[in-house]
Every structure is written in structure tokens, then in C-alpha cells.
Amino acid sequence: MPPTLGNGKIGYIEIPSVDIARSAEFYRKVFGWNIRRRGDGSVSFDDGVGEVSGVWVTGKTPLALGGLMVHIMVDDIRKTMAAIEKEGCEIVVPVGADAPEITAKFRDPGGNVLGVYQERG
Numbered sequence: 123m124p125p126t127l128g129n130g131k132i133g134y135i136e137i138p139s140v141d142i143a144r145s146a147e148f149y150r151k152v153f154g155w156n157i158r159r160r161g162d163g164s165v166s167f168d169d170g171v172g173e174v175s176g177v178w179v180t181g182k183t184p185l186a187l188g189g190l191m192v193h194i195m196v197d198d199i200r201k202t203m204a205a206i207e208k209e210g211c212e213i214v215v216p217v218g219a220d221a222p223e224i225t226a227k228f229r230d231p232g233g234n235v236l237g238v239y240q241e242r243g
Contacts, residue, residue, distance in 0.1 A: 135192070140232050142165050149167060199224055
């Protein structure tokens with residue numbers, strides 16, 4: 123099924139990385155992202171539901187805590203946080219800090235701080 127297209131949709135993200143292969147493997151393992159190589163040789167991704175695509179890029183400053191915050195939806199936040207730690211990444215803000223929302227924040231292999239979000243119920 124093709125992604126939803128429409129005015130205002132976020133459809134493409136560039137994620138800073140210091141080691142593109144490591145970043146790609148991290149997001150594949152933890153979030154189930156589809157990793158692919160584009161025609162120009164860049165390593166790119168499609169998110170877990172095929173709605174957002176992007177690419178890892180070197181030479182850009184990582185996303186810092188306190189700036190723009192991107193959250194990745196997950197089915198089980200505690201299981202996801204354990205997988206993040208298993209991959210050697212840091213939990214920056216633990217589950218529960220944004221209660222009643224179910225969120226947490228982590229630092230990825232490229233130094234970016236992103237959030238995870240689980241729907242209640």
C-alpha cells in the first residue's frame with residue numbers, strides 16, 4: 123500500500139549520523155524500519171508503517187534535547203526502551219516524565235535525541 127500523500131504531511135526526514143551503517147541497523151532492529159539503498163548510493167529508510175521516508179546524513183549537527191522533538195510510535199514502550207539499551211544507546215528521559223502521556227527519550231547512535239510514544243489503552 124503506498125503512503126498517504128497530502129498537503130502538510132511530514133514525508134521525509136534527514137537524520138544526522140556519524141556511522142550510517144550503525145544508525146541504520148539500530149533503527150531496523152529497534153523499530154522495524156525498512157532499510158534500503160537509493161540509486162545514488164545513500165542508505166535510506168521507510169518507517170515501520172511505510173508512511174515516512176528519509177536518509178541518514180553525515181556532517182550535520184545531531185538533534186539535541188530541548189530542540190525539535192520527534193517521537194516514534196511504539197506498541198510497547200518498556201520493551202522498546204530495553205531494546206534501545208541493549209543496542210548500547212542512552213535513555214535520556216525515562217518513561218513517565220511526561221505523564222499522563224506515555225513517552226520517553228533516548229540518544230541514538232548518531233547522538234540525536236528522539237522520543238518514543240505509546241498510545242494509552
